[in-house]
Amino acid sequence: MFHKVLIAEDLDSISIAVVQALEEISILEINHAKYCDDAFLKIKKALHDNQPYDLLISDLSFKPDHRENRLNSGEELIEAVKKAQPDIKTIVFSIEDKSFRIKSLFNNLGINAYVSKGRDSIPELKKAIQRIYNNEEIKPSAEISHALRDKSLFEIESYDISLLKSLSKGLTLEDISSEFKHSGIIPNGSSSLEKRINRLKIYFKASNNVHLIAITKDLGLV
Amino acid sequence: MFHKVLIAEDLDSISIAVVQALEEISILEINHAKYCDDAFLKIKKALHDNQPYDLLISDLSFKPDHRENRLNSGEELIEAVKKAQPDIKTIVFSIEDKSFRIKSLFNNLGINAYVSKGRDSIPELKKAIQRIYNNEEIKPSAEISHALRDKSLFEIESYDISLLKSLSKGLTLEDISSEFKHSGIIPNGSSSLEKRINRLKIYFKASNNVHLIAITKDLGLV
DNA sequence: ACCTCTTTTACGGTTTCCCGTAAAGAAATG
DNA sequence: CATTTCTTTACGGGAAACCGTAAAAGAGGT
Numbered sequence: 001m002f003h004k005v006l007i008a009e010d011l012d013s014i015s016i017a018v019v020q021a022l023e024e025i026s027i028l029e030i031n032h033a034k035y036c037d038d039a040f041l042k043i044k045k046a047l048h049d050n051q052p053y054d055l056l057i058s059d060l061s062f063k064p065d066h067r068e069n070r071l072n073s074g075e076e077l078i079e080a081v082k083k084a085q086p087d088i089k090t091i092v093f094s095i096e097d098k099s100f101r102i103k104s105l106f107n108n109l110g111i112n113a114y115v116s117k118g119r120d121s122i123p124e125l126k127k128a129i130q131r132i133y134n135n136e137e138i139k140p141s142a143e144i145s146h147a148l149r150d151k152s153l154f155e156i157e158s159y160d161i162s163l164l165k166s167l168s169k170g171l172t173l174e175d176i177s178s179e180f181k182h183s184g185i186i187p188n189g190s191s192s193l194e195k196r197i198n199r200l201k202i203y204f205k206a207s208n209n210v211h212l213i214a215i216t217k218d219l220g221l222v
Numbered sequence: 223m224f225h226k227v228l229i230a231e232d233l234d235s236i237s238i239a240v241v242q243a244l245e246e247i248s249i250l251e252i253n254h255a256k257y258c259d260d261a262f263l264k265i266k267k268a269l270h271d272n273q274p275y276d277l278l279i280s281d282l283s284f285k286p287d288h289r290e291n292r293l294n295s296g297e298e299l300i301e302a303v304k305k306a307q308p309d310i311k312t313i314v315f316s317i318e319d320k321s322f323r324i325k326s327l328f329n330n331l332g333i334n335a336y337v338s339k340g341r342d343s344i345p346e347l348k349k350a351i352q353r354i355y356n357n358e359e360i361k362p363s364a365e366i367s368h369a370l371r372d373k374s375l376f377e378i379e380s381y382d383i384s385l386l387k388s389l390s391k392g393l394t395l396e397d398i399s400s401e402f403k404h405s406g407i408i409p410n411g412s413s414s415l416e417k418r419i420n421r422l423k424i425y426f427k428a429s430n431n432v433h434l435i436a437i438t439k440d441l442g443l444v
Numbered sequence: 445a446c447c448t449c450t451t452t453t454a455c456g457g458t459t460t461c462c463c464g465t466a467a468a469g470a471a472a473t474g
Numbered sequence: 475c476a477t478t479t480c481t482t483t484a485c486g487g488g489a490a491a492c493c494g495t496a497a498a499a500g501a502g503g504t
């Protein structure tokens with residue numbers, strides 16, 4: 001079994017149970033960080049000491065705090081960690097269940113498993129760890145397997161996300177047009193933006209911009 | 223100390239830690255339900271057997287599921303429980319940190335304590351239980367005490383919420399006007415709605431409707 | 445170079461939003 | 475009952491969104 005595992009999780013109520021679970025599958029060295037920055041430092045320190053971690057189990061969202069942090073989400077943490085130690089195994093353990101985000105975790109960050117916090121997640125987490133250790137094919141947990149099959153979600157690109165983000169900031173189409181021109185994002189004609197927004201409205205069955213933002217906010221896209 | 227305590231919490235990763243915490247402060251009978259409906263049944267059963275629960279610790283949000291449930295949130299659960307057993311003590315243990323919602327828990331449901339899931343919440347939970355058992359004055363945990371002092375939040379009423387909800391559904395002002403007329407909500411003139419929305423836009427520093435919905439979505443008001 | 449298909453941009457008309465002002469109605473005060 | 479004050483509603487003009495159509499620009503193929 002893995003020797004050295006790091007847990008990045010802000011909620012103490014959850015990390016307690018995860019630590020317990022790891023002990024039960026006889027993992028010898030278990031460490032825990034409540035902040036992404038701390039987790040990253042521990043990874044670096046372990047590397048430097050030539051005793052690197054085998055596995056990182058990370059949450060996605062961390063509560064903001066009085067503390068100023070450089071890394072503020074599981075995504076950012078994993079990205080940074082993979083740069084420092086590309087061979088580390090990673091599991092995301094989060095309540096997030098939006099297919100769009102989970103997909104991008106596998107595709108963009110190359111995580112090894114995703115376990116959704118739910119009514120029976122601790123056993124699932126144990127199984128996922130075992131599978132990764134055995135280098136077995138990752139079978140996404142039943143709850144989210146449908147999400148990964150959902151091809152249609154591929155079509156929403158980062159361009160759409162920035163567009164939605166700008167909209168949700170209260171910018172007008174003209175504003176966004178000049179903003180995009182300024183940052184070199186194309187297309188940026190206000191007419192094109194309009195067309196693109198229209199595509200999104202059809203896609204999400206929204207009747208106007210307000211509705212569109214409400215829907216995509218719910219989906220966690222913005 | 224309390225004898226009989228019920229935990230209503232869907233995430234196994236959290237309930238494990240809570241059960242452990244209760245054991246540590248020597249509570250003898252600890253039960254746990256993953257669904258609001260199950261929790262309510264246990265309360266009723268215990269009442270019927272003349273061995274009622276002393277304390278209910280409940281989450282607010284429960285993941286939807288294949289199961290059809292009558293009660294779908296902590297609020298609904300507590301409301302139902304208090305009707306069946308008015309003298310039961312209640313603690314809400316949730317990640318929710320929107321002052322608006324916490325306030326209404328104390329004011330409308332008469333909960334005995336609110337503990338916010340965070341980086342140091344298990345000790346806080348223990349303290350809260352102790353305080354309630356000793357009938358001490360409830361001191362809201364430091365994190366949220368400022369929220370309760372925030373008077374301005376009193377001004378946002380359920381009227382505003384329904385207005386924002388309708389907006390986020392993509393309805394136009396005219397639509398909302400007739401909807402409100404239909405359900406007897408006043409004021410319902412489209413001009414009044416406009417004025418009210420304007421008040422909200424000033425309050426939340428939103429530059430237009432889209433922005434307003436984005437902000438209030440983030441705050442969890444809608 | 446020419447044609448074709450696609451993408452991007454432009455334009456015009458209609459609806460809805462946005463914002464100020466003002467009238468009508470309701471409630472409170474003396 | 476008259477006056478004041480607050481709330482609700484009405485109206486009008488300008489800005490932005492909404493929606494269809496069409497021109498301009500690019501990309502790819504022959």
